[in-house]
Amino acid sequence: MPKKVVSGNYAAAYAAKHARVEVVAAYPITPQTSIIEKIAEFIANGEVENLQYVPVESEHSAMAACIGASATGARAFTATSAQGLALMHEMLHWAAGARLPIVMVDVNRAMAPPWSVWDDQTDSLSQRDTGWLQFYAENNQEVYDGVLMAFKIAEHEKVNLPVMVVESAFILSHTYDVVDMPEQEEIDEFLPPRKPLYTLTDFENPFSVGALGTPADYYEFRYKIAKAMEEAKKVIKEVGKEYGERFGRDYSQMIELYKTDDAEIVFMGMGSLMGTVKEAVDMLRSEGYKVGAAKVRWFRPFPKEELYELAKNVEGIAVLDRNFSFGQEGILFNESKGVLYNTDAKPIMKNYIVGLGGRDLTVNDVKTIAKNMREIIQKGKLDREIEWYHLKR
Amino acid sequence: MELPADVKKRLTLPFEEHFYAGHTACQGCGASLGLRYVLKAYGGKAIFTIPACCSTIIAGPWPYTALNAPLFHTAFETTGAVISGIEAALKAKGYKVKGEDGIMVVGWAGDGGTADIGLQALSGFLERGHDALYIMYDNEAYMNTGIQRSSSTPYGAWTTNTPGGKRHFIEQRPKKKVIDIVIAHKPAYAATASIAYPEDFMRKLKKAQTIRGPSFIQLFAPCPTGWRSPTDKSIELARLAVQTAYFPLFEYENGKYKINMPSPNKEPKPLEEYLKLQGRFKYMTKEDMEILQEWVLKEWEELKKKAELFG
Ligand SMILES: Cc1ncc(C[n+]2csc(CCOP(=O)(O)OP(=O)(O)O)c2C)c(N)n1
Ligand code: SF4
Numbered sequence: 049m050p051k052k053v054v055s056g057n058y059a060a061a062y063a064a065k066h067a068r069v070e071v072v073a074a075y076p077i078t079p080q081t082s083i084i085e086k087i088a089e090f091i092a093n094g095e096v097e098n099l100q101y102v103p104v105e106s107e108h109s110a111m112a113a114c115i116g117a118s119a120t121g122a123r124a125f126t127a128t129s130a131q132g133l134a135l136m137h138e139m140l141h142w143a144a145g146a147r148l149p150i151v152m153v154d155v156n157r158a159m160a161p162p163w164s165v166w167d168d169q170t171d172s173l174s175q176r177d178t179g180w181l182q183f184y185a186e187n188n189q190e191v192y193d194g195v196l197m198a199f200k201i202a203e204h205e206k207v208n209l210p211v212m213v214v215e216s217a218f219i220l221s222h223t224y225d226v227v228d229m230p231e232q233e234e235i236d237e238f239l240p241p242r243k244p245l246y247t248l249t250d251f252e253n254p255f256s257v258g259a260l261g262t263p264a265d266y267y268e269f270r271y272k273i274a275k276a277m278e279e280a281k282k283v284i285k286e287v288g289k290e291y292g293e294r295f296g297r298d299y300s301q302m303i304e305l306y307k308t309d310d311a312e313i314v315f316m317g318m319g320s321l322m323g324t325v326k327e328a329v330d331m332l333r334s335e336g337y338k339v340g341a342a343k344v345r346w347f348r349p350f351p352k353e354e355l356y357e358l359a360k361n362v363e364g365i366a367v368l369d370r371n372f373s374f375g376q377e378g379i380l381f382n383e384s385k386g387v388l389y390n391t392d393a394k395p396i397m398k399n400y401i402v403g404l405g406g407r408d409l410t411v412n413d414v415k416t417i418a419k420n421m422r423e424i425i426q427k428g429k430l431d432r433e434i435e436w437y438h439l440k441r
Numbered sequence: 442m443e444l445p446a447d448v449k450k451r452l453t454l455p456f457e458e459h460f461y462a463g464h465t466a467c468q469g470c471g472a473s474l475g476l477r478y479v480l481k482a483y484g485g486k487a488i489f490t491i492p493a494c495c496s497t498i499i500a501g502p503w504p505y506t507a508l509n510a511p512l513f514h515t516a517f518e519t520t521g522a523v524i525s526g527i528e529a530a531l532k533a534k535g536y537k538v539k540g541e542d543g544i545m546v547v548g549w550a551g552d553g554g555t556a557d558i559g560l561q562a563l564s565g566f567l568e569r570g571h572d573a574l575y576i577m578y579d580n581e582a583y584m585n586t587g588i589q590r591s592s593s594t595p596y597g598a599w600t601t602n603t604p605g606g607k608r609h610f611i612e613q614r615p616k617k618k619v620i621d622i623v624i625a626h627k628p629a630y631a632a633t634a635s636i637a638y639p640e641d642f643m644r645k646l647k648k649a650q651t652i653r654g655p656s657f658i659q660l661f662a663p664c665p666t667g668w669r670s671p672t673d674k675s676i677e678l679a680r681l682a683v684q685t686a687y688f689p690l691f692e693y694e695n696g697k698y699k700i701n702m703p704s705p706n707k708e709p710k711p712l713e714e715y716l717k718l719q720g721r722f723k724y725m726t727k728e729d730m731e732i733l734q735e736w737v738l739k740e741w742e743e744l745k746k747k748a749e750l751f752g
Pocket of ligand 2: 465466467468469470471472473495499580584585663664665666667
């Protein structure tokens with residue numbers, strides 16, 4: 049299998065190329081820019097055929113153009129970050145509502161002010177109610193694999209919803225790593241050309257998409273999206289398994305479990321910080337801590353069932369959120385506590401807010417968190433529910 | 442359907458209808474007439490994009506559509522971007538775009554969705570040179586949300602957020618010249634048209650079909666509901682707007698301007714004839730009318746000069 053040393057952004061661009069995208073509409077924003085630059089380079093070098101690149105005048109238009117393209121039957125791709133994603137917000141609802149399997153890479157970047165270009169998950173998590181599936185990549189390989197799987201999942205006849213593949217600013221976007229890329233023919237077998245649910249080129253049977261939905265019907269449209277999200281769980285697991293069988297990297301779990309079998313404490317989080325966490329788990333294990341890591345790969349649809357299975361057998365879960373919902377708590381913490389409320393699994397759960405705006409989370413930090421969790425479990429009681437870890441006071 | 446023999450002689454517009462009865466426009470709606478002509482011009486072989494505006498409603502609620510053509514309803518400010526995406530997809534997939542046998546990509550948006558919130562996407566569409574047609578139907582206000590001013594609302598007009606009354610709080614700014622902004626992009630083709638002159642409009646639609654690059658048509662479309670005018674006066678108003686030179690008909694192509702007035706040698710009629718038929722101008726004073734008249738004639742002279750210099 050060909051290997052390339054690429055940044056997370058180039059991994060995303062190669063994946064889009066290998067997925068044979070037909071329309072790319074995008075607007076530059078740091079740290080996403082090198083994704084679209086690389087795609088432009090593919091076109092300039094004649095490495096791709098039939099790819100239309102629309103250099104739009106804003107992110108709002110990028111998503112609108114992808115929507116037009118996808119509704120016309122094309123495989124459409126874009127990428128953005130932070131302010132750009134926020135500007136797209138209205139159209140994210142439109143893409144999901146019109147059931148268009150657009151794939152977008154979001155490079156997680158903190159929202160301004162103050163201006164920041166560094167990692168933070170609040171941009172993508174703010175889009176959680178738009179009807180997009182969300183996949184969080186831990187490393188460059190997962191960015192690449194994530195984009196390829198995203199198209200297959202998005203375009204599945206039971207799903208027909210857009211997918212966001214999320215990678216972290218700089219930690220992945222600009223950091224080079226070895227990425228395995230299958231041969232194009234193998235990818236073509238895995239991901240055949242798109243079979244659209246509908247296309248605007250159907251002149252024999254013209255219809256309208258997105259017309260006024262009165263109270264008599266709107267509700268059912270929403271229900272269908274809710275159903276598709278549930279169906280997507282099965283599709284994600286199937287596609288993840290198939291990916292493993294074909295290419296050797298299995299993604300059949302929506303939550304990747306690392307050394308959790310006998311774990312008393314589990315660190316739960318999403319994205320690149322989970323690489324650090326796994327490293328810390330290894331070290332803590334050698335020091336006698338029974339710890340494990342649970343990496344939430346798919347935040348939408350939310351892997352409720354898998355979380356419940358995990359929670360049944362552990363004493364404490366430390367949820368590491370590189371994001372925050374003001375007036376409440378970390379978003380992953382909020383979601384996972386909610387899932388467990390009506391179950392009989394009741395581990396102690398504590399929310400650690402970490403690394404906002406790109407501040408490092410180190411292996412030592414995770415160790416400190418482990419010690420804190422152990423004390424809590426021994427006492428059988430939380431010191432506090434939310435901790436802003438390494439806050440300057 | 443066969444055409445009665447005597448009808449054939451008079452008819453210059455395509456007979457086929459692609460805009461169906463059962464649409465939900467108000468009586469006398471100029472926009473719906475315009476849409477009907479566009480559908481006739483392209484014989485159903487066009488993909489329509491309609492943003493939030495009266496036409497969203499006119500086209501009909503789910504599961505109905507009054508258009509015999511594929512139609513994508515989109516967000517208010519996105520017409521220029523969505524038609525760009527549709528055109529790109531057609532090209533990527535190898536469809537023939539434009540020409541007699543090709544697909545027309547048509548954006549159909551109101552003046553608000555074009556001159557205000559959608560101006561950026563329109564600009565992007567024009568500047569990138571997509572092979573599509575953007576039609577702005579100009580009813581001079583936000584009608585769908587209940588008659589608020591747009592930047593295309595003329596000086597002196599009553600709207601619900603320029604309501605007139607004692608403080609003289611009527612529209613104080615001249616109508617934005619969207620077509621000039623469009624022409625500044627050097628599009629392949631730009632034109633004004635009026636629902637009172639369907640043959641002229643049809644010719645322009647055909648032109649947009651043959652020309653490479655982005656086209657733009659600003660279509661004057663009276664709105665009896667918003668203009669407080671009798672429902673049987675829409676065509677008359679659209680004609681008077683041209684005859685008074687309030688909304689002159691012209692084309693721009695290859696850097697050249699061409700005026701296409703129905704009676705080229707006639708002096709413009711007094712504007713008052715046009716204004717007095719509409720309730721929306723009832724708060725105008727004599728001076729207001731003079732200001733507007735003067736502005737209209739000045740613009741008209743300017744256009745004539747352009748046609749002379751760049752004809
Ligand atoms: C982002 C956004 N803001 C506001 C609206 C509300 N809105 C819907 S239609 C409309 C006015 C449309 O006016 P215009 O484009 O002139 O078309 P008309 O209704 O006159 O046909 C407005 C303000 C919206 N749909 N989207
Ligand atoms: S409000 Fe005006 S533009 Fe809208 S449907 Fe009625 S007449 Fe037509």
